[in-house]
Amino acid sequence: MVERAARRIVEKIVASAPAGWTRAVLASTAGRGGVSVSGVYDVPGASLWGHSVPSPFGELTALAEAVREVRGWERTSLEFVCRPSGEYELVAFTDAVTSLRGRGGGFQVVLDPDSRLPEPGAGEPEGSAGPAGDPELAVARFREYLTRRAAILGRPEELPPPVSAAALKVAERRVGRALPADLRALYAIADGDGIGFEHRYLFGGNGWLALEDLVAIHADQRQPVWSGWELGWQSVVFDADPPDTVRRRGGHPAWLPFATGEDGNYLAVDLSPARNGRPGQVIRIGRDYDRGPAYVADSVTSLLGRYLELLERGAYEEYDDHISLLEPAERLGPERIVGEMPGEIPPGLQAIHLNDVASPVDLGPLVAAPRLRLLHLNRCATADLAPVRALPVESLRVTVDGGDLAPLAGHPHLTSLDLGTTAPIGIAPLRTVPRLRGLDLSRAEVRDLRVLADLPDLRYLSLTARQWGALLDEGKAPPALAAVRLADDDAPLGEALAWAARLGLDTGDALRVTGALSV
Template structure:
């Protein structure tokens, strides 16, 4: 069955081949969640990936199902190499090893599938302010809001019956936390805003969830979404605006979604705010807020007050029997800049991508003192991500004064001494033009992810001394050197072989040296007669 499914793919590859090709490579990770495909035809004088393969998604689905029946794998990483003669080889393994061709290059091996990088919000100081919500005022504002809406629409809007106190108590037990008093009071008026199959979208274009849906969505949203090591190793959870109000998390058990935009995003009440927040404050979370939850209001009571004020000011439109509140536009995500370092650094800047700038790039303006901030104050006091793309710098000294967590940089001169003891740095992607000493990284307490595949390193064995390194990307030559010395960092949870031309067989050998069990590999070969 596996051989038959593989031959269907080879047949299609051979039939679509360009003139003069010598071999074709298809790499894929596939399963019930879909498939990623990369590869191409090798033609003399033309890069392998310039000549793309035909679409074989349906055939890959059949091959993955066949392999799953034989081996019981839910997801499979595989590689097919075929030649004009019709000869082909298939290598497949469960997706602890994943091809990243076309998505950064090389292969990724997951050594500890249960490990997740810690999120900065878990260690933030808890807010101590009292809740701002007032249940009596919230009820009064809600009734006034509904009356004003009825006057605008020329009819009252029907809402579902209220929730009983017993049902609220049961929901709170399932959640493990009490609802804010003002939100609880609203559920004693109506169980959300859906009448029949239609929502009234009372919450500024968001539907108010029935209580049972609040409980269900909370169960789904209570933990951060893990996007895989390919993206997570260098990611940053940014701060909300105002700073220090919401924990820097992609999800949290104390965030209770009560409204939905029906687009994967939610309004939630936050019962565990950061230092400058208040319990019961309203935030935005979900699909578009995984890297930066957004602060909305200090309470549901205040949110209702804002909605009522917009109606009274006439800041609304009526369309198809619905009222759309005209709220001021809000920035989605953190304040960030792409391009070059501006002359004036916005105080709220959290991410900067310096692209294609003239090298060496002078980073000093990022750390220069701002007028009125006092001596030694950085111009980018909130800068969490600094990525130099297709350009280089000669001096990392300005980074010492910045709270940068994710740093991507090519060094053309200079060294890593400015990073010694850096308290915030968690991920570093480093390229170099000359050999560099990694010793300063021994003192970086929170460094958990490194990509040195574009760096020339004097002594890779220093990596074994990094106390909590969880992700490491190296070239094939660097990995061989490090593993031959027996100095792979013992704390690794994931690794990347950054060699886009390495066959899957080489990746399996590499992964086995890292300790992964690769004995279950499936191999088959044959000939498709053209």
């Protein structure tokens, strides 16, 4: 079954081959979660990316299913190598070894599937201030809001009946927390604003959720979505505005979504705010807020007051029997810059990507950004990392041109470093970086890789095959690695399996198929 499915794919690769080809490589990760494909034909004298292999998605799905029946793998990493003679080889293994060809290059191995990186807001102290919401005022404002909307529309808007006290208690028991008093009081007026499948969109273009829907969506949104090690090792959760009002997390059990934008985003009440927040404050979470939630208002009560002010000012539009409030546009995500260093640095800047600027780059102006969390230099270099010492940078991607890592010694915030160099460099200062969890040295020439053994909390490491060989030959791999990357883009899957085995992964169950077509 596996051999027959593999042969069909090889036939497609050979049939689509360009003139003069000498070899074809197709890499794929396939299974019930979908299929990815990358690979090229080697053609002497042609551009590396000039001849892509075909993408036989259906055949790869069938092959993955055949492999699943034999090995039990839900998703499989596959690699075909084909030659004009008709000879071919298939290597397959569970996607614990994943090809990154075409998206960074090389292979990734997950050594500890249950490991996750801590989010910065997980250990933050909770704010000590009391709630800003007032249930009596919230009810009065809500009724006034409905009255003014009815005057604009020429009719009252139908709402569902209220939620019973017993149903409220059941819902609160299921989410594990009591609703803020002001939001709770509104559910005693109506169970959201939806009739059938039609919302009134009372909360600034967001549909107010029925209590049962609040409970169900909370169960889905209560924990951060893990993006995987490929991206997660250097991801950053940014601060809300104002700072330190909302925890820097991708999700939290104390965030209760109560209104939906019907696009994967929600308004939520936050019952576990950061040190400058208030319990019951309103935040935005969801699909577009994976880099951190946004602060909206200190309470549902205040939010209703804002809506009344907008109606009073005439800041609304009426269409299709709906009222759209004209709220000021808000920034989606943190303040960031992509491109060149600006003449004036915004003090609220949290992320900057410097692309293709003249080197060496002077990072000195960035000291004017005391909230900078992410600093990435792409295709450019700097000779001096001293300005980074004073900044709360957590994710640093940089090429050092003649300088050293001394300014990073003891850096209290740095969690990930993607380092390139133009000359050999020492990494001893990294021993004193307390929160360093992710490290990519594949673009760097490092004097002594044995220092890595002194990084007990490092969870992710990316090196070239040559660097890995030197490190493993010395027995100096960091002790707590959860995910690793072999950075060589041209490494075959068989080589990646041998490397993974040296790191402790059992690869003895790898599947290998060889054959030849009649050509």
